[in-house]
Amino acid sequence: xxxxxxxxxxxxxxxxxxxxxxxxxxxxxxxxxxxxxxxxxxxxxxxxxxxxxxxxxxxxxxxxxxxxxxxxxxxxxxxxxxxxxxxxxxxxxxxxxxxxxxxxxxxxxxxxxxxxxxxxxxxxxxxxxxxxxxxxxxxxxxxxxxxxxxxxxxxxxxxxxxxxxxxxxxxxxxxxxxxxxxxxxxxxxxxxxxxxxxxxxxxxxxxxxxxxxxxxx
Numbered sequence: 001x002x003x004x005x006x007x008x009x010x011x012x013x014x015x016x017x018x019x020x021x022x023x024x025x026x027x028x029x030x031x032x033x034x035x036x037x038x039x040x041x042x043x044x045x046x047x048x049x050x051x052x053x054x055x056x057x058x059x060x061x062x063x064x065x066x067x068x069x070x071x072x073x074x075x076x077x078x079x080x081x082x083x084x085x086x087x088x089x090x091x092x093x094x095x096x097x098x099x100x101x102x103x104x105x106x107x108x109x110x111x112x113x114x115x116x117x118x119x120x121x122x123x124x125x126x127x128x129x130x131x132x133x134x135x136x137x138x139x140x141x142x143x144x145x146x147x148x149x150x151x152x153x154x155x156x157x158x159x160x161x162x163x164x165x166x167x168x169x170x171x172x173x174x175x176x177x178x179x180x181x182x183x184x185x186x187x188x189x190x191x192x193x194x195x196x197x198x199x200x201x202x203x204x205x206x207x208x209x210x211x212x213x214x215x216x217x
Contacts, residue, residue, distance in 0.1 A: 003075040008068050009049055020076055023050045033063055036095055036104050052099060056202045058127035059099035064091060085118055098127045128204040132156025136196060136212040142186050144216045150194055151181035158200040168192045186216035
């Protein structure tokens, strides 16, 4: 659980943990960020303070419209993936956005009444990494006893992939069974399935697998 207190645009105190990180503006004390509420047809920019939130499935950012009067305490619970704001003076709302795209995923709105409730509005799920679509490239007609190279590709964003190659030819030789690319030598003539199982600790669609049918002659 991480927490910190922000006063004004950039005075950060009492920080515990390292998953919340203040993002320094290119110049000045604050960022300019498009207003996501009360849009009036044209883009309006707000003065904001931004923190990056490190998450294994994909980072997010918390965007806080700020002024010299802002005083907000933030608590990030990485187990429930929620924020709490025990103190929120001089700020009416904050946005949670996808760190990669700045797309709005959540909004927290604060009551104008001291001690009032905090309204959480969910627009989209928090970003998550995926394995995506997977495919195998390699010869569908390998020669018996001759090594053929097979490789797997994926379309997702996950980088912690774990591979496991198998073949229904129980006597086949698989040189690198836990790599993204491997040589496979079929031991006898016939039709067999070559399978790559893929898993990822950070992906929402793990595990997955892909199969190619090969006929060895």
